[in-house]
Amino acid sequence: MNMLQFIRTLISLLLLFSVLFGLVYPAVMTGFARLTFPGKARGSVISVNVIEMGSALIGQPFSRPEFFWGRPSATTPQPYNATASAGSNLGPLNVSLNERIIERVAVLRENDPGNSLPVPVDLVTASGSGLDPHISPAAAFYQVPRVARLRGLPEDRVRRLVEEQIENRPLDLFGEPRVNVLLLNLLLKRMAEKE
Template sequence: MSFVRPYAVALRFTLLSTVVLGLGYPLVITGVSAVIAPERSAGSLVENADGEVVGSRLIGQSFTDSDGAALPDYVQSRPSAAGDSYDASASSGSNLGPENPDLVAAIEERRAAIAELEGVAVEEIPADAVTTSSSGLDPHISPEYAAIQVERVAEARGVEPDVVRAVVEQHTDGRGLGFLGEPTVNVLELNLALDAEVPSRS
């Protein structure tokens, strides 16, 4: 009996821990979050003007056609190394060091492509335009990256650049608590605002 008893105690403790910590705790936390922050607990989902869920403000997405080319009337997100671009089930960075030849070549290729797309000098292209985030799912870009896309988006939508620039400024978030981090632009929310305020001609 003395040989079996420790195993029986361990089994009972495992079962109790599983019920309390594996089922009870998550259910309580989920219930509390649904009461105090229902929008966030549901995944911070974003709907378009028709009430259709088109994504989450926490997970980036691409604004490209079926061939992977940038849609000219939309602000583009930063590159993603998560699966087949912004695959939420494959969150990851490239894990390549800053001097890795493949990474350096990829950055130079992206820099050249963006310079051609936006009609700007390569020196004007900010780092987030050519590098992926550590998660591969970053929904934000820098105001600087948004700014170099204004001319293209305005031309594609048939409006003056100042109109698009104003929408970008309205959807630029400042530093957290006024001093943490850097200003950011949520690409999905910005593009939805552009669709609502400056409908595309296409």
């Protein structure tokens, strides 16, 4: 093995692999994605009356009490900042985790004075990505009385809306049942507008 030959092999192998795996492979996959799942490949954007109203996969912030609220988000500078996903990374015994949760529970109770049920834990803990689009069905049902009261809708209609939006486990086995907060709120808005 002479030195020049060795260097030629090194450099040409690296360049060949870079073209193959760095350009050809992603380009082939992008072409495939555009042909087969064009919407999903570009972020599952949902349009309402031609306006692009968010992505079915990325959560949005909701703070007005007449909407269903999603998970707390630890992204900065504002919650649900999709350009900088982040979790809180607070340890389980960190005092500020405790303080944040107390505050979130207080806000929930303040907006729904009659409700003294235990708060489902996912509603007051920050998600891993800060962009979690879902809450548990329990967390959605917990909010039904508040949303129904503030929107002047019958409680069982709102409850039925939530039930229809529950996505179950595939094969009843993997992951968890969940409700997409953005989709739920879009439907809620439409229902309220029809009234």
